[in-house]
Structures are given as C-alpha cells and as structure tokens.
Amino acid sequence: MIVEFGEILTDRERKNFAILDLIRRKGPITRTEISKETELNIVTVSNYINAYIQKGLVIEGGLDVSTGGRRPVVLELNPKAGYIIGVGLDLFSIIGILADLKANVLLKINKARPAGAESALLEALNEVIEELIAKSDLERSSIKGIGIGIPGIVDRKGGTIRWPQQMGSIYISTLRNMLEQKFGIPVFIENDATVAAFGEREFELESDVKNLIFMYSGVGCGIVINGQIYRGSTGCAGELGLPNLTPEEKEKWRGLARWQADLGLTEMAQEEIKKGKKDSKVLELAEGDASKIDSKAVIEAAREGDALAVSLVRKAGEELGVRIAYLVQVFNPEVVVIGGGIEKAGSVLLDEIKRVVREKTFEELGHQVRIVPTQLGEDSVAMGAISLVIQHIFTYLMI
Secondary structure (H helix, E strand, O other), rough: OOOOOOOOHHHHHHHHHHHHHHHHHOOOEHHHHHHOOOOOOOHHHHHHHHHHHHOOEEEEEEOOOOOOOOOOOEEOOOOHHEEEEEEOOOOOOEEEEEEEEEOOOOEEEEEOOOOOOOOHHHHHHHHHHHHHHHHHHOOHHHHHHHHHOOOOOOOOOOOEEEEEEOOOEEEEHHHHHHHHHHOOOEEEEEEHHHHHHHHHHHHOOOOOOOOEEEEEOOOEEEEEOOOOEEEOOOOOOOOOEEEEHHHHHHHHHHEEEEEOOOOHHHHHHHHHHHHOOOOHHHHOOOOOOOOHOHHHHHHHHHHOOHHHHHHHHHHHHHHHHHHHHHHHHHHOOOEEEOOOOHHOOHHHHHHHHHHHHHHHHOOHHHHEEEEEEOOHHHHHHHHHHHHHHHHHHHOOOOO
C-alpha cells in the first residue's frame, strides 16, 4: 500500500482498503470469507459491504455452494463503478492506459518518449491524457483519477520533483493543480520506480511476496518491505549512484557514480564504433551514423546475436549485477524485478545479472532470491499508477 507523505489513515480507511482490495483480488467472494481473510467480525463486514453496495462499488452475484443452511451470496467489485487513467514512461516510450476498477485494460496509447527538456515530457503527458479521454467515449465524471509515474527525484517532504540531468524542478502541487484544472479529474503523482514496484506486486506476483526490489533501469529502484512501499524519510528512497562525484572520484570509486538510465549502452557502443568496429549490427540499425546509435539499437542487435552488442549488454549486466548484489545483501528480498526498458535485452542481460548475484553474495541471500523480468513490460509504470489511483478510490471511497 502507498500512503501520502505524513498521512495517517483512520481505522475506517484501512478497513475500506482491506475489504475492497480483497474483493478485487479474490472475488467472487462471500461475506464469511471476507470476515475470515480480514479477521473482521461478520457484522462489521456486512455493514461495510452494505455501504459499498449503496455506492455501486460492489455488486451481489449468484449464490455460492452451501456447507449447510442458506446458500451464501457472493460479492464482486463493480468494474463499471469508475475508470482510471495511468501514464508512465520507460526508456523508449510513454504509455497511457485507461482501465476499469478491476484494472482491466480498456484502451492503450503508446508514443515515442520525447527527447530533450522536461517541458517536452510534460507536454507529451498532457497529449496522452487528452487522447485517452477523447477515445474513451466516457463521461468525464466517470473517470475517477489520473495516476502518473514520473521520472526524477520525488521529494515528498519538500514537495518537489527534480530532474538532476538538467537541474530543473517543479512543485508536485504545481503539476497536480495544472493537470486537475485542465481535466477536472483528481491527479496522483509518484516516482516511476515506486509505482512500478507497487504495480508488479499488485497485479503480477504471487500475493505472498512481501519483499521485493523493482530495478528500474540503472538509476533507481522501487522497494517493497513487508508488503509496503518503502519511501524513506523524505520519499526519495531508491535513487542509485552518487550524483556529485568529480571525474577523479568516479575513477577512484568505480561503480558508485550515477549511471545513465540505459546502463551506458549508448555511450559504450558509440565508443566501440569510433574504435573501428564498423561491421556491427548496431551501426546498421543506426543507419550507418554513429551519432544515431541509442540503447534501443544496442538491445535489438544483442537479441539478434551481434557480437559487439552482446558483449556490451553482458558488461552492463555484470555492473548492474554488482549493484543488485549490494541491494540483495541489504534488503534480502524474495524477488528482484528488472524493468524500465532494459529487460528487453532478454536472457543476455538477465543471465549475467543472475551469475553475478549468485557469485558475489552470501549464499543464504543470493541463492534464494528470484531475479525476473517485469511481467507488465512497458506497461509497468502506467499500471502501477493505475494501482495507486485504485488504492485511493478504495481507501477514501472516491465514487
């Protein structure tokens, strides 16, 4: 569960989320089964359920098999009670998704991620949201929230989003207010790696997975501890690499500097091409122009077996594996999910990461952790943003 910085939920709000999320995950389900799962007495459960039915959040279905006496009525979440928009990015794309209250995907838009300043990124966010609303043919009032997983350092205590590359920043409230005024829909903003971790746990991993790390490219990770997103004291936990090292310090403390989001694949490939490795598939995919080489070309070439690209992806996997090994030692997660776009490199990258983690950690930690690619793929951030909005709808009954 993700709660706003400094937010303390009331008992009723916690029960709202517990009951409604259980119905979403395990419905059709009876009142008695809800009572057992949540450890709430049956009268309390019935009172809450009655309120949800009146609001149209929950609907009564058919009758369950009886174990004696009257056959119990089963309950389901009403997927049409509200709709959600989620927007997120990976290395290559900006993804917008419209989903119902059960997180069923109804509409998806995929656009190339804009290059350049953050103003272009914010403009693209606006365009994706506008297009989803226009194509949905839904009454705007039926869209209950817009979730956005955004890159950058999201400082909940200071209330800002900062992009270190250009040293620009914006107040979270400014961005939220701008979007809410434009679309007339509540907006929820969170760091991309954080919502990706939450979405992966909510929608794809087994419900008993309580501790996981979502490795979002090479610059950040989302952390789940005991089933709860860990944000740290200011909401900025999960940023990898030290940002202010001098060139001398980077050379002295190799591996501690902040990486490029693509694990340095673009830069390494361009350097190798300049050294004379002109016969690589990487250069062919860049139309013969080394300046047009990007990580997408390197990953595609690696998947096709190009020797240079495979060697670069393996090198990146080795270095990423060392970072993940440190995190495995510190957090002892059950699962590490690789995402953000780099997972598209496939087994060449994953096998190298797994090898390094097994070799460089204590066997009690490194041998039991599962390292897997994101099952949500390019949708991981957008779906995580949708799960963030659904959580708010359930907790505060935003219907």
